Amino acid sequence: MNRPRSAGRGRPLLYTSYAQDIAMFNTPGKRWGVAALFALALLAPFAFNDDVVLILALALVAAIGAIGLNLVTGYAGQVSLGHAFFLGIGTYAGAVLGGDPEATRALAFGLPMVVWIPGAGLVAALAGLIVGPLATRLRGLYLAIVTLGLVFLGGHLFKEARFITGGIGAGRRGAALDFFGYRFDQAGPLLGLDLTRAQKQYVLALVLLSIFAVLGRNLARSGVGRAFSAIRDRDIAAEVIGVGLTKYKVLAFTISSFYAGVAGAVFYSIAGVVEPTAFNLLLSVQYIAMILIGGVATISGSIMGAIFIMTLARVTQEIAHYIPYISTQAIGGGLINVFQLEAILYGLLIIGFLIFEPRGLFGIWFRTRNYWKGWPFSY
Amino acid sequence: MTRFVQSVVTGFGFGSIYALLALGFVIIYKSTLVISFAQPSLMVIGGLLSYFFATVLGLNFFLALLLAMAAAALVGVIVERSALRPMIGKPVFVVAIITIGVDIVLRIVANRFIGPRPRPVRDPWGLSSLEIGGVFIQQRSLAMVAVTGVVVVALAVFFKYSRTGLAMRATALDQETSLAQGISVGTVFALSWALAGALAAVAGTFVGAGSGLDQQSWIIALKALPAIILGGLDSLPGAVIGGLTVGIVESLVATYQGQYAPWLGANFSVVSPYVIMLIVLLIRPYGLFGTPEVKRV
Numbered sequence: 011m012n013r014p015r016s017a018g019r020g021r022p023l024l025y026t027s028y029a030q031d032i033a034m035f036n037t038p039g040k041r042w043g044v045a046a047l048f049a050l051a052l053l054a055p056f057a058f059n060d061d062v063v064l065i066l067a068l069a070l071v072a073a074i075g076a077i078g079l080n081l082v083t084g085y086a087g088q089v090s091l092g093h094a095f096f097l098g099i100g101t102y103a104g105a106v107l108g109g110d111p112e113a114t115r116a117l118a119f120g121l122p123m124v125v126w127i128p129g130a131g132l133v134a135a136l137a138g139l140i141v142g143p144l145a146t147r148l149r150g151l152y153l154a155i156v157t158l159g160l161v162f163l164g165g166h167l168f169k170e171a172r173f174i175t176g177g178i179g180a181g182r183r184g185a186a187l188d189f190f191g192y193r194f195d196q197a198g199p200l201l202g203l204d205l206t207r208a209q210k211q212y213v214l215a216l217v218l219l220s221i222f223a224v225l226g227r228n229l230a231r232s233g234v235g236r237a238f239s240a241i242r243d244r245d246i247a248a249e250v251i252g253v254g255l256t257k258y259k260v261l262a263f264t265i266s267s268f269y270a271g272v273a274g275a276v277f278y279s280i281a282g283v284v285e286p287t288a289f290n291l292l293l294s295v296q297y298i299a300m301i302l303i304g305g306v307a308t309i310s311g312s313i314m315g316a317i318f319i320m321t322l323a324r325v326t327q328e329i330a331h332y333i334p335y336i337s338t339q340a341i342g343g344g345l346i347n348v349f350q351l352e353a354i355l356y357g358l359l360i361i362g363f364l365i366f367e368p369r370g371l372f373g374i375w376f377r378t379r380n381y382w383k384g385w386p387f388s389y
Numbered sequence: 390m391t392r393f394v395q396s397v398v399t400g401f402g403f404g405s406i407y408a409l410l411a412l413g414f415v416i417i418y419k420s421t422l423v424i425s426f427a428q429p430s431l432m433v434i435g436g437l438l439s440y441f442f443a444t445v446l447g448l449n450f451f452l453a454l455l456l457a458m459a460a461a462a463l464v465g466v467i468v469e470r471s472a473l474r475p476m477i478g479k480p481v482f483v484v485a486i487i488t489i490g491v492d493i494v495l496r497i498v499a500n501r502f503i504g505p506r507p508r509p510v511r512d513p514w515g516l517s518s519l520e521i522g523g524v525f526i527q528q529r530s531l532a533m534v535a536v537t538g539v540v541v542v543a544l545a546v547f548f549k550y551s552r553t554g555l556a557m558r559a560t561a562l563d564q565e566t567s568l569a570q571g572i573s574v575g576t577v578f579a580l581s582w583a584l585a586g587a588l589a590a591v592a593g594t595f596v597g598a599g600s601g602l603d604q605q606s607w608i609i610a611l612k613a614l615p616a617i618i619l620g621g622l623d624s625l626p627g628a629v630i631g632g633l634t635v636g637i638v639e640s641l642v643a644t645y646q647g648q649y650a651p652w653l654g655a656n657f658s659v660v661s662p663y664v665i666m667l668i669v670l671l672i673r674p675y676g677l678f679g680t681p682e683v684k685r686v
Binding site: 158 | 424472475476479481482483485486487489490491492493494497498500501611614615617618622653654655656657659660663664666667670671674675682684685
């Protein structure tokens with residue numbers, strides 16, 4: 011392992027080269043912390059019931075999408091309200107490529123997972139490549155509104171393309187999780203352990219997230235990532251120092267869409283059925299909420315935010331038992347029902363975090379860490 | 390030909406609703422440089438208040454409209470004071486996202502009051518219509534256009550001749566300088582939200598008078614976004630022209646698309662404003678009447 015030599019001498023913060031400074035795990039704390047977190051994440055499916063494990067698996071997949079959005083909006087500063095559109099494109103690309111032709115009336119080719127996961131990403135990336143040039147023409151809020159328009163156009167497209175999406179009310183099944191004949195969507199043994207369906211999906215989600223998180227982190231700390239940050243901070247200054255705006259803005263959208271495509275395809279193959287109305291403005295706002303609550307321009311923040319938002323529904327349901335006047339049915343009864351409570355919580359959390367903790371969960375972690383780093387001194 | 394004129398007239402009616410909403414967006418944008426995504430919820434709340442005053446309490450329609458405008462203006466001011474004032478000086482994107490949060494919260498509360506049935510606002514026109522040369526015009530559409538016209542003229546006079554209007558224009562131009570001239574910029578912010586709330590209430594009332602307010606009515610308000618982009622984010626005349634254009638285009642597409650371009654799918658008219666927006670933006674990135682941003686390092 012390429013360990014900074016200074017760390018071995020008990021001086022963990024002494025960097026003697028630039029490569030050490032920008033290394034992915036540049037402190038021992040990060041190395042051990044990430045290892046511990048990964049171990050915890052591996053143990054999680056055995057600590058919870060299957061329904062919770064399924065929610066966690068979906069949260070991990072959503073985290074891939076959140077990292078994608080954070081790359082374009084957090085790192086490159088191009089506000090995109092159109093993430094739902096790219097998620098949708100990826101979902102349907104994945105479903106068409108990897109869907110079981112015998113199980114669905116919609117178009118499906120039944121290709122294996124190693125083909126449809128990158129395939130879904132590539133199709134979505136292509137959509138991003140087409141949309142990307144808009145970002146070179148428009149700035150700031152104009153871009154936000156145009157990408158919002160994209161969600162509505164996408165929604166119409168998904169509704170109308172019934173041979174792909176199954177249409178409103180019916181929907182279609184996602185792609186089959188078939189890895190060279192090994193099924194991640196059926197209960198069975200994995201590495202000698204007898205796992206349930208949810209647990210296997212969780213493991214798959216964890217592996218995929220690890221891959222994409224490392225890729226994202228590498229991208230962010232490389233020259234491309236620095237170009238993104240330069241564009242976000244001052245685009246004209248970036249252009250002056252030789253960062254090609256068109257190239258990097260289009261690149262940001264393309265990569266972000268690739269992440270979204272993969273996340274969408276895997277998400278709905280785990281969730282089961284997908285309806286074309288799922289890819290609406292609310293979904294985009296959910297992903298925005300993930301990166302804002304998690305932490306803008308951080309990979310770990312994207313993951314924290316995604317887990318936070320995806321488990322919010324379940325947490326709300328649990329809380330609802332203890333609060334009076336909250337109905338657990340969809341219609342009538344109580345002051346408000348759980349779904350409304352959940353939506354209100356989204357809204358309040360977005361407002362609250364932005365006003366009181368703009369750096370999100372990552373910011374909270376950052377301050378806690380710095381407090382203990384300097385303990386017992388205040389700085 | 391009759392069909393064409395009929396379609397344009399219908400579009401004019403809807404367009405005036407979009408124009409009112411678009412004006413609200415532009416007024417807030419000009420004074421605070423933020424796009425308020427909370428307009429949909431303000432519209433629904435305004436319409437719901439009109440429903441309460443006109444249908445439940447049985448007040449005169451115009452009295453109900455005025456009361457709803459005042460109440461929605463108050464909601465706008467409360468939103469500005471509580472959620473947006475702490476964010477002054479923060480990046481505009483962050484503030485815009487806060488307004489999305491505000492919108493979600495307010496809309497859920499409003500939808501809880503609306504419930505499963507549509508809530509119709511009782512208006513004096515009902516379904517009666519005029520016939521001019523074979524073209525049927527709903528009296529309600531005419532009322533919409535007339536009210537919009539009155540509001541637009543009143544706003545223009547307010548901005549041009551009143552001291553407060555001048556203060557608002559000055560703030561839009563430069564916040565610090567107007568602060569130095571003794572203008573209370575905070576009051577201007579609150580006032581723009583109040584105006585936007587009142588305008589949204591008028592729009593909401595007419596939405597409610599047409600088909601009744603239901604859980605999905607807020608989508609209508611989002612069509613004001615293509616309208617402001619068309620006209621340019623900081624242009625008041627642009628907002629009106631953009632709103633009317635969006636209304637007319639939508640209505641024309643609804644009339645002719647099924648006949649000439651059925652492959653675009655059912656209800657393409659609903660998303661047609663966004664297509665127009667994309668095309669216009671690619672040609673003119675700051676809309677038809679917007680001020681190009683001066684880029685500095």
